[in-house]
Amino acid sequence: MDLDAITKYSALHAKPDGLVLQYGTAGFRTKAEHLDHVMFRMGLLAVLRSKQTKSTIGVMVTASHNPEEDNGVKLVDPLGEMLAPSWEEHATCLANAEEQDMPRVLMDISVKAAVNLQQDAFVVIGRDTRPSSEKLSQSVIDGVTVLEGQFHDYGLLTTPQLHYMVYCRNTSGQYGKATIEGYCQKLSKAFTELTKQAFCSGDEYRSLKVDCANGIGALKLREMEHYISQELSVQLLNDGTKGKLNHLCGADFVKSHQKPPQGMEMKPNERCCSFDGDADRIVYYYLDVDGHFHLIDGDKIATLISSFLKELLLEIGESLNIGVVQTAYANGSSTRYLEEVMKVPVYCTKTGVKHLHHKAQEFDIGVYFEANGHGTVLFSKAAEIRIKQLAKELEDKKRKAAKMLENVIDLFNQAAGDAISDMLVIEAILTLKGLTVQQWDALYMDLPNRQLKVKVADRQVISTTDAERQVVTPPGLQEAINDLVKKYKLSRAFVRPSGTEDIVRVYAEADSQENADSLAHAVSLAVFQLAGGVGEPPQPV
Numbered sequence: 445m446d447l448d449a450i451t452k453y454s455a456l457h458a459k460p461d462g463l464v465l466q467y468g469t470a471g472f473r474t475k476a477e478h479l480d481h482v483m484f485r486m487g488l489l490a491v492l493r494s495k496q497t498k499s500t501i502g503v504m505v506t507a508s509h510n511p512e513e514d515n516g517v518k519l520v521d522p523l524g525e526m527l528a529p530s531w532e533e534h535a536t537c538l539a540n541a542e543e544q545d546m547p548r549v550l551m552d553i554s555v556k557a558a559v560n561l562q563q564d565a566f567v568v569i570g571r572d573t574r575p576s577s578e579k580l581s582q583s584v585i586d587g588v589t590v591l592e593g594q595f596h597d598y599g600l601l602t603t604p605q606l607h608y609m610v611y612c613r614n615t616s617g618q619y620g621k622a623t624i625e626g627y628c629q630k631l632s633k634a635f636t637e638l639t640k641q642a643f644c645s646g647d648e649y650r651s652l653k654v655d656c657a658n659g660i661g662a663l664k665l666r667e668m669e670h671y672i673s674q675e676l677s678v679q680l681l682n683d684g685t686k687g688k689l690n691h692l693c694g695a696d697f698v699k700s701h702q703k704p705p706q707g708m709e710m711k712p713n714e715r716c717c718s719f720d721g722d723a724d725r726i727v728y729y730y731l732d733v734d735g736h737f738h739l740i741d742g743d744k745i746a747t748l749i750s751s752f753l754k755e756l757l758l759e760i761g762e763s764l765n766i767g768v769v770q771t772a773y774a775n776g777s778s779t780r781y782l783e784e785v786m787k788v789p790v791y792c793t794k795t796g797v798k799h800l801h802h803k804a805q806e807f808d809i810g811v812y813f814e815a816n817g818h819g820t821v822l823f824s825k826a827a828e829i830r831i832k833q834l835a836k837e838l839e840d841k842k843r844k845a846a847k848m849l850e851n852v853i854d855l856f857n858q859a860a861g862d863a864i865s866d867m868l869v870i871e872a873i874l875t876l877k878g879l880t881v882q883q884w885d886a887l888y889m890d891l892p893n894r895q896l897k898v899k900v901a902d903r904q905v906i907s908t909t910d911a912e913r914q915v916v917t918p919p920g921l922q923e924a925i926n927d928l929v930k931k932y933k934l935s936r937a938f939v940r941p942s943g944t945e946d947i948v949r950v951y952a953e954a955d956s957q958e959n960a961d962s963l964a965h966a967v968s969l970a971v972f973q974l975a976g977g978v979g980e981p982p983q984p985v
C-alpha cells in the first residue's frame with residue numbers, strides 16, 4: 445500500500461474537521477456537499493473488501509428517497525447483498541478518521557480483516573441521477589485507483605441493477621449477464637413466458653401508469669419498455685424532464701402522505717404505481733369511483749406474491765417452506781391475514797433490507813417486504829434446483845405450475861428489492877389470476893395508520909429493542925407510549941431513530957384514521973418532550 449500516494453490524493457478529498465457520519469440503514473447519507481471525502485474513502489474500502497473476498501464489490505452513489513440536495517453511498521457485497529456488519533464498522537471508522545490518521549486507519553482495517561494486499565481488486569460503480577452524483581462517483585473512482593484497484597463504471601443505474609451486476613459477476617454469469625441488456629433480457633423473457641400462460645389478457649390488464657419520482661427509474665424503465673411492450677404498456681410520469689427528484693412524488697411521498705403524487709391524473713379504478721428515487725421501492729394505488737385514494741403498500745404486495753407462490757406449490761404438490769419477513773411498520777391487518785388466513789409464518793426484523801434479507805435466507809422461499817415497498821423473494825439453491833427438475837419431470841397442469849415458478853424465480857431480482865422487477869412480477873400475477881386492483885386491495889382492510897417525523901437534537905438518544913417495537917432509552921418514553929396506546933382501540937405505536945434522515949420516525953395505527961392521527965401526534969409530543977425535540981413542537985395532523 446503506497447501510503448504517500450494515499451495521503452497525497454486524500455488531501456484532494458479532505459474531510460471537513462469534526463464531521464462525524466455513521467454507516468446507517470443504507471450506507472452514508474447526508475447533504476451532498478459533505479460527502480466528497482466519504483466517497484474517496486469508500487473507493488479505498490471497496491478495494492480492501494474486494495481483495496479480502498477475492499470478489500467484485502459494488503459501490504452505489506445514491507440517497508434513494510432523500511431530497512435531491514442529499515446524496516449517499518453504500519457498498520454491495522459479493523452476492524449482491526448489503527455490506528457485512530463488521531465492514532459497516534470499518535466504513536464508519538474510515539469515514540470519520542481525521543485527515544492525518546486516515547492512512548493508519550486504512551492499514552489497521554486491512555490488518556484486522558486479514559486482507560491480502562497482493563490480491564487483485566475489482567470494483568463496479570453505479571450512480572443515480574442527482575446533480576451531485578457524477579462528481580461524487582468520480583471521487584469513488586479516485587479512491588479505487590489510488591489503491592490500484594480495477595474498476596468498471598456503469599454510470600447511471602438503479603440501485604437494484606447495481607446489486608444485480610455484482611451478483612452476476614461473482615457467479616461467473618450464472619445468475620445472468622452483467623449488462624443492462626442482460627438484465628432486461630432476463631427479466632423480460634421471464635415476464636413474457638409467464639404472461640403467455642394467462643387466459644385473460646384484456647386491455648384492462650395491460651396498461652399501467654408509473655410515477656418515476658423524477659429519478660433513474662424513468663431512464664431504466666424506458667430501456668425495459670422496449671422489451672415488454674407487447675405484454676404491458678407503461679405510461680411514465682414524473683420522468684425527470686421537469687420536476688425535482690422525490691419532490692411531491694415517488695414511493696416514499698405516496699406512502700407517507702397517503703395521497704397521489706403530483707402530476708398523476710388518475711381515472712377511477714385505474715392501476716398506478718410509484719417508484720422511489722433509485723427504483724428500489726414500489727407502491728401501487730388507485731382511486732375508487734367515489735374518488736377515494738387507496739394505497740397498496742409493501743404489505744399487500746407481499747400478500748399477493750405469497751398467496752400466488754403458495755397456490756403454485758399446492759398445484760405441483762411440493763411442500764417447500766415459505767416464510768414472510770416484515771418490519772414493525774407492517775400493518776397489523778397484514779400480519780393477521782398472512783398468519784391466520786394464509787397460514788404463512790411471519791417474522792419481524794429491524795428496519796433495513798439487510799435484516800429482512802438475512803432472515804428470508806432461512807426459508808426455501810423467503811418473501812420479504814417493508815411496508816414502504818422495498819422487498820423481493822429469495823429462493824434457496826435447493827428449492828431452485830427442485831423446481832427446475834419438476835418443470836422437466838411433471839406433466840400437464842403440474843408441469844405448467846412448475847414452469848411458472850421457474851419463471852418467477854428469474855423474474856425476481858434476488859440480489860435486492862427492485863421496483864422494475866417487482867412491478868413485472870405484480871403485473872404478471874394480476875394478469876394470471878385475472879385480478880383487478882380493487883380485488884387485490886380487498887384481500888384485507890388496512891388498519892388506519894399514520895407516520896410522522898420528529899426533529900430532535902441527537903436522534904441516537906433513542907435506542908430500541910424487540911425489532912424496534914420497544915424503546916429502551918430515554919427513560920420514561922416507552923411508558924408514555926404504553927399509556928397513550930391504551931387510550932385507543934386496536935392501537936399500536938412505536939418510535940425509532942431513522943438511519944437515513946436526521947429525524948425520529950413515529951408510527952401509529954388505530955381503529956380509525958382520526959384516532960391513528962391523534963395517537964401519532966400524542967406520541968410525537970412525547971418524543972419531543974422526552975428525547976430533546978428541537979424547533980416547534982409537533983402540530984396535530
Ligand code: G16
Nearest residue numbers: 469470508509796797942943944945
Ligand atoms: C432505505 C433502506 C430501507 C429503509 C429506508 C428507511 O431505503 O434500504 O430498508 O426502510 O431506508 O430507513 P430509515 O427509516 O432508517 O430512515 P431507501 O429506499 O431510502 O434506500
